[in-house]
Amino acid sequence: MSYLLSFLSSYIVFDFMSKIDRNKFYKRKVYIASYIIFTLALIILYGITGSEVLNVIFSLILTVIVGHFLYNDQKVYILYYSLLIVVLTIFQIVISYIFNLIYIMGIINFYDINALSLAISIVIQFASLIASRLFVNWYKQKSITNFTKVQFFNFLVLPIFSILYIVTLMMYMETFVSTTDNLLLIFNITSIIFLNIFITNIFQEISKKNEMKNKINLYENQANMEYEYYNSLEEKYKESRKVIHDIKNHIQTIENLYKDNEFDKAELYKGDLYKMFNKLEQKYYTYNKVLNIILNDKCEKAKRYGITIDCKIGDVNLEKIRDIDVTTIFSNLLDNAIDEVKEFKQDKEIFVKVDKFNEFIVINVTNKLKSKIVKIDSELKTTKKNHEGLGLQNVKMAIEKYEGTLRIDFDDNHFKVNIVIPTN
Template sequence: MNKKVIHRLADITVLILILSICEAVGVELLDYILWRFQILHVDPIVSESMEITFSKLFVLISYYQIIAKLWRDDLNRTFNKSQCLIELFVILYSIANLAVILLVISKVNSQTDHILILINMGCILIADLYFSYFARFVEENSQLKIKLKLLEQQSILQYEFYEEQGEKYNESVKILHDVNKHLKMIENLYEANKDDMAKTYAKEIGQMLVPLCLEDYTNNPILNVLLNDKKRIASLHSICFNLDIGIVDLGFMEPIEVTTVFGNLLDNAIEACDLVPNHRYIDMKLDKYNEFIVINISNCTMPIEKWNFGKPVSRKGKNHGIGLLNVENIIKKYNGSMVLEEANKKFSCKIIFNL
């Protein structure tokens, strides 16, 4: 029997145990409520039915509102207002119906009324089950929309990256197309003993070729192109971009994942620096320590007003911050960890991959 099957069986066993505990707690809670409000003379069949109903309601609410979220590690999920309202409605609906039953149960004498109460309790269970399922449906729909936005953001990032490379390629073709003409012109200037003019012309040609020359920061061609591009953008924004990169193999990541991680983090750093009036900087360190690959990106920032589950809330409002979720998903894929911190107007992002 493989480990996956063993873990699955263990999960099921633990889940059954937890649900059994919840059911027992529900029964004890009902007994306490009946004792507390002095509701003592209740028909045994009705009392037993109430225990079953109350315990099952307690299990349903506990499972859908707490256990399922913890079990699936859903604490970092985004919850919209509709979903929260539905879940609140389920709880209030159950409490209201049970309160009504508790108020009238001691006054019921006829068998017909007992049957109607039993039917009512059954309807409560069915309705709660339906509403809980509907709440789960709304939740899944919300998460699918978020995943769609993640994919859209990743596609846009990939498109913009290749579009930039296409523009650079077209520019290089134009320059190389005229390179023979430029060389011929320099040769003619030297033959005409116009050395100073030839040197000036050669420098101008050199400046034209600068955009085509990439500094080799890493052995990863995609990351190399991206770092050159971000450093150029940082320079245009008056940001001091410092790189400290060791010998690191990022071959375990897909090219688009490299672009997504570093592209999003550096774009966020540049945006944060733009809000700072002066002394703008971005420091990026990438190196390997034993079996760990460590990425550390820090930048100047204005004080971050709001955090949510260890991540800063985007100042741009709704539907922003998707890029950071993309980064987080890729890090989780490779069993890595990410820590975001802000102190003394300095924001830092530390990522560790355990290879």
Template sequence: MENVFYWGNLILSYGVSGYVMLKFMFELFEPKYKKHVYIIAWIAFVVAAICFNETKIAILKSIYGIIASCIIGVVLFKSPSKRKIVGVAIFFFLYLLIVDALSVLLFTIFSGKSLELVQGNSILLFVCGLCNQAMLLCFYKPMIGIMKKHQFEGINRQQNIFLIILALFETLLFIYISGIIDNTSNSIVLILLTTSFLGFDIYLIYLFEAISQKYALENEMELRDQQLSMQSNYYHSIETQYDNSRRLIHDMKNHMQTLEELYNSGSGLEARNYAQTILKSMDSFSGRFKCRNRILTIILNDKILKCDEQGININVEVEDIDFDFIDPFDMTTIFSNLLDNAIEACSKISIKKRNIKLRVFKFNGFVTISIRNRYNGRLVWDRENLVSTKGGKHMGLGLKNVKSAVEKYDGVLQRKNDDEYFEVKILMSPKA
């Protein structure tokens, strides 16, 4: 009979834990697969958990809980940031750990039984397990509410490592303290300690959200500064062009007289070269690119000038599309970052090979953006980001930001490369 209660407690306990874990993930992330995949994953989680439980090594069971939660989250659910999934998985494990400890301690206090007696009796352990599962099912909704309200999109690797260390520390502490509890007063002390850990873990959610918002604000300010700098450069360039054009117009009468004298003297070739020089001067006084979207005009003229400075041949084929459906900030994020990527890549190869091709066109109601450039054939990735050789904060060159901006407009970003060319393609659907 005791075996029935023992195995019943294991199956029920890990079954409810796996169910609550999947509910956590379903509420916070988008699933990748059909329902039957998650049923199989739930069964595999329960079976593996029971196997690890049979080793009777408490820390090994906890390590399995952390790893299993992270793997299930990362493999079966979608998120722009895998680190966020890992963070949520570890927070779930901490919730599981604390509720398990609280349920056992509360049961020992109200039943008047010692912890050692409860752990050695299958029937008492089964009843205690029922309390644990009831608490898990009752309190996971508020935890999901907290996680939804205070989301931390910018969680980094260091924060993930900190959470893993914290989870292991709390586990070891609970294992150690539970081994020295011998009376009710000690159980009450441990309950106070456990609830303090719960409060601290919830506070971490708020803290990580604040850090995430700080990083997002810094990134936005950097992009705003970039946009303002480009606009300032563009308007300064326009002012310079205007002054130069006034001087050219002022001298035009003298230029025409010189041309007339050259033709009259029979110096046709020299007159033609002189005329071409005048035309080149006139071309340099106007922007090389112009379309109905002011922000795109500013961005492309700024990047064309940078290409000229570095000897990069840039070919721009842009249909005059109405980009009013894209926020100016997102326009800067998309075009400026991608062109900066291409310019930096070209700067690392010989001048003869430096080439960028930008194409923007509309096809079947979709806006397509393609930027193709030559590069040195070597790419270094940090997850979704290209690693820049500039160092410092300039890591990833904005591909992650570009992807986030594109997804706002139901768009997709694809990248491909061979030994000679790197290309980014974007497909967006204008919103009604």
């Protein structure tokens, strides 16, 4: 029965990790094998040490390892997996104390101490299952996904402190067994539960604040681009009025040159006139207003470095993607490409292609590559100074909202980003 309860305890942990967000998926047999190995490892370790305290520590370590490599490798989920073990441990201690108090008070009776121990174990496991499900429901409403490394470290202190505090209480429990002491222990354990909930809520608010700050920065970036775009339109409108005002004079000049057989001068004059018109032209890439503004803005930026951006925008509907995410995707990709290509002395080209293929929106951005690309913790980093790869991370976060995928291909000379977003 103890072994069966051990498998139930492991099931609670695996059930929790499978129900919260995950970015790793393997075949079912991998999880079954991991589940069996996880359970047997805990049984063996507990059999060797015979210590409840070490068993909790081993459970915490193994849970974090399994969760990180089989369910979600984002660092923030280490906190959730650790917090699960903390909550379950506290919950088990509370249930055990309550059950023992009921037994001591004579409300229930067991003729065999082993039967009492087994009953407590069964109640604890089923209560833990309920606690795990409640924790999952809480998580879905209050998820923490966005905070700095310092905030992450501060939050990590919470589960570590809780584990150490629980260990101390368990050592204290072995010495003092009076009713008053039991009530005091229950009060302390309850306080730890509320402390975990309270601190987690605080960090959830910090996460929201950081996420809102990022959104505000994006909106400001988008607003600045729109401001520059409409300023440019206004300037070109003023220039076009001047040209229109003098258009008759220009036409008459060209006609006179042809009449005087000054064909070369007439062609030259006509070419200058075309260049003047081209400067006044605001390119129309797509009917999506935000994307059109971004492309015009980035093309102007690229021109300052002598870079040509070759844009091919097909008849694709981007209404599914919010304007702020359109800004995140294209601004980051084009800024990264411009920063890379501007280092070249010739062949400064960037290729942008957006089109629809079957039921998918396909976005391709290709540019020449000069800096070295390295892979650190499954993330691509560039050796270029002051580049931390945050742009691509933001792009990935934006497209994941629409169940899209991002693929990066690169060699010694070229860097290509391929994005696929389902239209449904």
